[in-house]
Amino acid sequence: MFLTSRRRMIAGALSLAAASALAMPASAQEAFSKPKDQVKAAFVYVGPVGDYGYSFAHDQGRKYLEEKLGDKVKTTFVENVAEGPDTERVLRQLAQDGNDIIFSTSFGFMNPTVKVAKEFPNVAFDHATGYKKNDTNMGIYNSRFYQGRAVLGTIAAMMSKTGKAGYVASFPIPEVVMGIDAFTLAARKVNPDFQVQVVWVNSWYDPAKEADATKALLDQGADVITQHTDSPAPLQVAEERGAVAFGQAWDMSSFAPNAHMTAIVDHWGPYYVEEVQALLDGKWAPRDIWGGMKEDILEMAPFNPKMPDDVKAAAQKVIDETKAGTYEIFTGPIKDQNGELKVKDGEKIPDGDLLKLDWYVEGVKS
Structure with missing residues (x-):
């Protein structure tokens, strides 16, 4: 979460992402530049989906993704994943299971995501709220x-x-x-x-x-x-x-x-749709997103x-x-x-x- 520049989440960013794919290693470039009929997307949560808070909001984003893309996407999730070595194990298993993209949704998942992403260059990784990415197969996204x-x-x-x-x-x-x-x-x-x-x-x-x-x-x-x-x-x-x-x-x-006067609502769904649609279109590349109210992430x-x-x-x-x-x-x-x-x-x-x-x-x- 400590990068010195952030791009807004806008539709035009997908074309920029496609251009950056030219810098990818050949295997990754081929994996992400070939259109797909269906994308397998996996989500990793730090808490239970029933917390009615942060993990719940990400899972609502997953459901939004399914609603918008229908049978073009197949999703799975793992909840209650401890930050640390257990994260690495879960990410590696999800990559081995054939998922095309993995969303790791907690700050403490950052370093394990970096490590596992290097091991699976043909799998797309997206990490929420962190500050480490690469130009090959790991992007980051965050909310203001x-x-x-x-x-x-x-x-x-x-x-x-x-x-x-x-x-x-x-x-x-x-x-x-x-x-x-x-x-x-x-x-x-x-x-x-x-x-x-x-x-x-x-x-x-x-x-x-x-x-x-x-x-x-x-x-x-x-x-x-x-x-x-x-x-x-x-x-x-x-x-x-x-x-x-x-x-x-x-x-x-x-x-x-x-007691409840209002709440911050995390609206991750549109971002998830953009990322999976980019994979379907053969235009995915790692992005660096920090959006807020204006971008409808919050x-x-x-x-x-x-x-x-x-x-x-x-x-x-x-x-x-x-x-x-x-x-x-x-x-x-x-x-x-x-x-x-x-x-x-x-x-x-x-x-x-x-x-x-x-x-x-x-x-x-x-």
């Missing part, structure tokens, strides 16, 4: 999740009575740090004294740990809960305690009809009807301006936790720096 976090931060500050939010976080990687900072920056645009307390659970999916972290945050005075973990447990605790909360990666309102779940009208209007304004390209949350002045100016007034943090972000903005308590 932080754009949605800015919407959540705006809502949080407007609805909080204590001026304090709790953030249930998974791992301290740039993607998560980026989200914490975006949420806090947006909240402090509304309330300059707003505070965000972070609790790390060191897991993407652990309902018990997530619930305990939420309870601790609420006990410490937070009345808004947000999360970068994948179970609905934080929402369920917030519902019981009368707090405001947000879903993760998908609309989780069914678990907390009163959208927001419907607002809770109980949300005040002025809050809905403010949140929608952030969405509309983000899509229009006139709202960028990482625009200075921005200070870090210690009050040191990190980004000057009017300057924007470049994508390359965002993708290796390792510091917290003012207002974050971690």
Whole structure:
């Protein structure tokens, strides 16, 4: 996730990808330049498809792919794959099983994907949220999740009575740090004294740990809960305690009809269709994609009807301006936790720096 340049996900990128195929080794070039009648596509998930969060969203993308391409694609998936050696084993087996393309969907799958891709140059690999690729058979794709976090931060500050939010976080990687900072920056645009307390659970999916972290945050005075973990447990605790909360990666309102104000929804399906269609057409080549609201990789779940009208209007304004390209949350002045100016007034943090972000903005308590 630390590359210094990203291309937008647009249809025209396929023609660029076809041109780059000329640089491929002969065997890979032949594999990807020959049209296919059907593509076998495999997906590897870090959590269960029933988490109703990140892995669930990717699986909805898989189903979208099947819906759009019908019998031109045959899909399979493996869920609950641990990041590390187990990933390598699963990827290698899927490649040996004759899959034409393999989507490895978690940051911790990156290095195993790099290794296995080298072993199977005639298989296409796509890795989500990482920063390593090659020009032969491994591309990367990502979502600007932080754009949605800015919407959540705006809502949080407007609805909080204590001026304090709790953030249930998974791992301290740039993607998560980026989200914490975006949420806090947006909240402090509304309330300059707003505070965000972070609790790390060191897991993407652990309902018990997530619930305990939420309870601790609420006990410490937070009345808004947000999360970068994948179970609905934080929402369920917030519902019981009368707090405001947000879903993760998908609309989780069914678990907390009163607490759930909205959620970031990961919309991976169109990208999966593009990649498989490129293989069908004999035009596939590794790409480097980082899209957001404008590119329809990211959208927001419907607002809770109980949300005040002025809050809905403010949140929608952030969405509309983000899509229009006139709202960028990482625009200075921005200070870090210690009050040191990190980004000057009017300057924007470049994508390359965002993708290796390792510091917290003012207002974050971690």
